Amino acid sequence: MFQIVYAADKVTIGALVDLTGPTGDVGKPYADGIRDCVRYFNENGGVNGKEIDLLMVDYQYKIPQAIAAYKDFLRKKVVAIHGWGTGDTEALSKFITKDKIPYFSASYSEHITNPANNPYNFLVGVTYSDQARIALKFIKENGKKKTVAFVYNDTGFGRSPFFPDGEEYAKKIGVELVDKQVVDLKALDATSQLLNLSKAGAEYALVQETYMATSTILKDAKKLGVDTKFIGLNWTFGKTLIELAKDAAEGFYGTNPFALWEQTDVKGIQFLHDLNKKYNPDITYRKINYIQGFSSMYVLLSALNQTKGELTGENIKKTLESFKDFDTMGLTAPVTFTKDSHKGVNALKIYQIQNGKMVPVTDYISAE
Amino acid sequence: MNYTNCGDFKTSYKKDTEIYQSLFSKISIYSFLVFLFILPFFIDDYFLYLLNIIMIAIIGAVGLNILTGITGLISLGQGAFVGVGAYAAGYISNKFGLNFILVIPIAGFITALVGMVFGIPSLRLKGLYLSIATLAAQFILEFVFIRAESITGGVTGLSLDYANFFNIHLDNDFKFYFFALLLTIILVTAAKNIVRTKIGRAFLSIRDNYIAAEAMGINIFQYKILSFGISSFYAGVAGAMWAYYVTIITPEHFTIGVSIQYLSMIIIGGLGKILGSIFGAIFITILPEILRFVADQFTSNFPFLTQAFASIREAAFGIVIILFLLFEPEGIVRRWNLIKAYFKLWPFSY
Structure with missing residues (x-):
């Protein structure tokens, strides 16, 4: 049997990424962010002087492969894992609880942030439910008719922000939910859904999709002259959307917890510009997912650095739960984990696409 | 095709359908089983995990x-x-x-019922048309998994406790292995026996010529539904085992991709052969791991190749399947029989 011996002066971290699967378009820049972050730490002392060994596995968004990779990670004695999607994070949640492996992921489902059930799941980002709440708050303040429709895909990822959290919150703050429409992630046509939505009188629509479906929705809305304003959650928003939807993207809002590459006045972005000049001189633009991956890994590695004593799951968890207003160099709102919540970030800015540029239209809004 | 030794005469049909064709095969099968029971003491969790997943796949593929x-x-x-x-x-x-x-057989019977309902169109539909009807079953059921929240927990999924066998919790790969192995042996033996009895012969005759089968007095509808029932029972048991293995069930586990994977298992392994399903399940489960291992070796030395290898890995999967269909359309099981036949006469062939 293959036995791989790992030197004791290394810290091993597993990363599940999707480079070639269905979410590869956003997964690849995310993985680049993780990789560059590890490289930066390694060139600056590693984790308390120990070199970080990053085991990156492209699991192609397939759950059995994620579990296989996980078992392989355990064998190679990883101290923490950075995961990716909703399905695999949930499939692994019981294992990581049992094996006490701190697990960061890019699935912002709210129910995995409750430490009572998932004590080792963490996320650096605003949960989908909170994003929906913030968007609803925005509608409440800025809307005239204060009516909203939900547009989503019929998967765990798609339904997560709205049912039941978004629905309940809309009722609570007095925004009327007039319609719900399902648009598939790979949809090339959303005409009938948009006509229904417009007939129902939705002033705003919250969109939980990825770039492709979002651009379909925006293009069709423009074609049909639907005057509903669209607010997309974080996976809908980015430069890729502007490239896909072109001028149909004008006026589109996004709930975006991360700083953008253009915002060079943010310390972290300036830092990333410098880092990329050094590591990848031929790259002049980094997608938002890169920043996302970098900031998530940055928090994880910082926690390892600050952990006192041995790097066991319990110790790392304790360190993370002591994070209060941890500064990610402005890449996100300050990160806070507590014993009762592993949400990390709960504030974001709402952006709008104006003249082909993503412009923040609010300051940080928090969900509470 | 059967390759038997020269001079090995069968004097009755009963002899011809025996599982153990010779004393040697009986000994080898039993010693292999003993080996399987000893094996887990010598391998680590990762390989145990692979074996567990393979056994779940075998049950589904046999079905x-x-x-x-x-x-x-x-x-x-x-x-x-x-x-x-x-x-x-x-x-x-x-x-x-x-x-x-108790839960596992009940889950199997419930699935058998569901499978029989979706099997009803098979009376009228054949070939491609039937595949579309079963495709509809796939999508209807996926929809139910997401929507029937009171039963399935919707998109958040359903969480259950580890299986409890007289206060031994099957909560790691080692303990689960023995349970899975026993169940696999029972179900594979059962399948082997179904095939060589009246029911199995009826199934074969329906496949080969349904008009002739009906003329011989086989109730086609009944047997087709029965086939759906048995097949779904196996699928149900595989699903129940998976549920007890991961202990959290979400709709993402049961997509069309899984169905296609099962189909490719039996095509690569050998259609119509129980042994073929076993080979196919092993092959399809291990292939991505081997590809990953190779890719890891390369990319750890040449990190800039990561993306290229990720794509090659995906293509390799397809290429392997195409190569199999081209050069071994009857599946791995035929190759296995040829190897066996070769060694029967080794070193002096006729």
Whole structure:
């Protein structure tokens, strides 16, 4: 049997990424962010002087492969894992609880942030439910008719922000939910859904999709002259959307917890510009997912650095739960984990696409 | 095709269908089983995990082979039926607190019922048309998994406790292995016996010529539904085992991709052969791991190749399947028989 011996002066971290699967378009820049972050730490002392060994596995968004990779990670004695999607994070949640492996992921489902059930799941980002709440708050303040429709895909990822959290919150703050429409992630046509939505009188629509479906929705809305304003959650928003939807993207809002590459006045972005000049001189633009991956890994590695004593799951968890207003160099709102919540970030800015540029239209809004 | 030794005369049909064709095969099979029971003491969790997943896949693939390989009814819904079994197991074990020894067969029977309902169109539909009807089953069931929140827990999924065998919790790969191995042996033996009895012969005759079969007095509808039932029972048991293995069930586990994977298992392994399903399940489960291992070796030395290798890995999967269909359309099982035949006469062939 293959036995791989790992030197004791290394810290091993597993990363599940999707480079070639269905979410590869956003997964690849995310993985680049993780990789560059590890490289930066390694060139600056590693984790308390120990070199970080990053085991990156492209699991192609397939759950059995994620579990296989996980078992392989355990064998190679990883101290923490950075995961990716909703399905695999949930499939692994019981294992990581049992094996006490701190697990960061890019699935912002709210129910995995409750430490009572998932004590080792963490996320650096605003949960989908909170994003929906913030968007609803925005509608409440800025809307005239204060009516909203939900547009989503019929998967765990798609339904997560709205049912039941978004629905309940809309009722609570007095925004009327007039319609719900399902648009598939790979949809090339959303005409009938948009006509229904417009007939129902939705002033705003919250969109939980990825770039492709979002651009379909925006293009069709423009074609049909639907005057509903669209607010997309974080996976809908980015430069890729502007490239896909072109001028149909004008006026589109996004709930975006991360700083953008253009915002060079943010310390972290300036830092990333410098880092990329050094590591990848031929790259002049980094997608938002890169920043996302970098900031998530940055928090994880910082926690390892600050952990006192041995790097066991319990110790790392304790360190993370002591994070209060941890500064990610402005890449996100300050990160806070507590014993009762592993949400990390709960504030974001709402952006709008104006003249082909993503412009923040609010300051940080928090969900509470 | 059977390769038997020269001078090995069969004097009755009964002899011809015996599982152990010779004393040697009996000894080898039993010693292999003993080996399987000793094996887990010598390997680590990762390989145990692979074996566990393989055994779950074997059960699902054997079921599909009874339906598609032996009865000739193509099904693209096996993944969803596996899901029905998983959800049934999760729901029953949460709701009624039954022991898994009872839950697993109940989950199997529930899935069998569901499978029989979706099998009804098979009376009228054949070939491609039937595959579309079963594809519909796949999508309908996937929809139910997401929407029937009171039973399935919707998109958040359903969480259940580890199986409890007289206060031994099957909560790691080592303990689960023995349970999975026993169940696999029982179910594979059962399948082997189904095939060589009246039911199996009826299935084969339906596959080969349904008009002749009917003329011989076989109730085609009844047997087709029975085939769907048996196949779904296996899928249900596989699903229930998966449920007890991961202990959290979400709809993402049971997509069309899983159905296609099961179909490719039996095609690569050998249609209509129980042994073929086993080979296919092993092959399809291990292939991505081997590809990953190779890719890891390369990319750790040449990190800039990561992306290239990620794509090659995906293509390699397809290429392997195409190569199999081109050079070994009857599946791995035929190659196995050829190897066996070669060594029977080794070193002096006729």
